[in-house]
Amino acid sequence: MMCGIIPPDGLQSKPQPIKVSHICLFKEYPLPSVEIKKRFETKLKYAHFVRIRESLQQVAAVSPGSQIKVVDLACGPGNMALFCDDAPAMEWFGLELWPNELRQAADTTAYKGLVQANLVHRLPLRKHAADAIVLNEILMYLENSAELLSELFDIVKPSGMLYIYNPIYTVPTLFSTLKKIGRRIHLSDEAVAFDSQYDWKKSSRASRINFYSFDSLVTEIQEAGFNILETTGFRIFRNRIRLMRELENFQWYREITKNVAHRNPRLASDILVIARKP
Numbered sequence: 427m428m429c430g431i432i433p434p435d436g437l438q439s440k441p442q443p444i445k446v447s448h449i450c451l452f453k454e455y456p457l458p459s460v461e462i463k464k465r466f467e468t469k470l471k472y473a474h475f476v477r478i479r480e481s482l483q484q485v486a487a488v489s490p491g492s493q494i495k496v497v498d499l500a501c502g503p504g505n506m507a508l509f510c511d512d513a514p515a516m517e518w519f520g521l522e523l524w525p526n527e528l529r530q531a532a533d534t535t536a537y538k539g540l541v542q543a544n545l546v547h548r549l550p551l552r553k554h555a556a557d558a559i560v561l562n563e564i565l566m567y568l569e570n571s572a573e574l575l576s577e578l579f580d581i582v583k584p585s586g587m588l589y590i591y592n593p594i595y596t597v598p599t600l601f602s603t604l605k606k607i608g609r610r611i612h613l614s615d616e617a618v619a620f621d622s623q624y625d626w627k628k629s630s631r632a633s634r635i636n637f638y639s640f641d642s643l644v645t646e647i648q649e650a651g652f653n654i655l656e657t658t659g660f661r662i663f664r665n666r667i668r669l670m671r672e673l674e675n676f677q678w679y680r681e682i683t684k685n686v687a688h689r690n691p692r693l694a695s696d697i698l699v700i701a702r703k704p
């Protein structure tokens with residue numbers, strides 16, 4: 427069946443059973459429109475995409491004649507690959523757990539391969555398979571983040587790149603405790619917490635269990651063996667507060683926020699860490 431889901435040949439360590447028919451059920455899903463691309467320009471949530479694309483283009487430029495392989499871990503609806511769609515010399519491969527997200531990623535047509543995989547288990551990717559790996563807003567859901575990063579160190583080629591975007595907190599233990607208390611009071615069926623419960627099929631999303639500070643995130647990446655090249659902030663507030671969401675519609679607000687977060691990444695609500703395997 428043709429539907430844009432192709433097992434990434436030469437990337438996987440062993441063939442994965444991909445439920446193609448399952449993923450392709452809803453073909454009426456809308457194709458990426460101009461509106462989808464428009465939100466990349468107007469939401470600070472996506473401000474770091476520009477930097478990731480720019481850096482990937484630099485990687486691609488030093489490998490002329492071949493396409494670089496970029497692995498998007500927990501690709502969700504495929505935002506990252508869609509954003510880089512017009513950048514030449516890159517092949518995107520996505521891994522994701524929930525079929526609904528995989529379906530949307532397939533609809534972007536931006537991926538050469540999509541695989542259903544649970545990142546709490548070992549990855550179905552072979553050693554030195556990727557030129558670059560992107561983890562956009564995923565480490566916070568994974569109890570095995572340190573082990574995963576060590577695994578990624580083997581999967582990425584020597585001198586390969588790692589891009590991690592994740593929330594950071596000034597007092598992570600406080601947020602972690604509050605979240606745990608919150609989960610005791612009300613454990614939603616919608617979200618699965620991968621530190622205590624693993625039956626994701628009953629849920630539609632993951633619950634945040636990992637709370638980093640600026641230093642603990644950077645240290646975890648370094649401890650996996652990567653060299654840190656860059657740490658940048660792009661926004662100060664995650665857009666949970668309505669007023670902040672509204673303000674983001676104004677270019678002056680976006681520019682001021684990016685400026686402040688760039689200069690003071692420790693104050694940012696999330697940071698982009700660009701790292702390289704030695």
Ligand SMILES: C[S@@+](CC[C@H](N)C(=O)[O-])C[C@H]1O[C@@H](n2cnc3c(N)ncnc32)[C@H](O)[C@@H]1O
Pocket residue numbers: 499500501502503504505506521522523524527543544545546561562563564567620631632
């Ligand atoms: C905040 S979203 C980010 C999505 C995507 N990276 C993007 O840039 O839009 C987190 C994603 O991680 C996926 N996810 C959460 N836990 C996962 C797991 N254990 N294995 C694979 N994917 C997972 C979710 O389904 C969701 O699509």
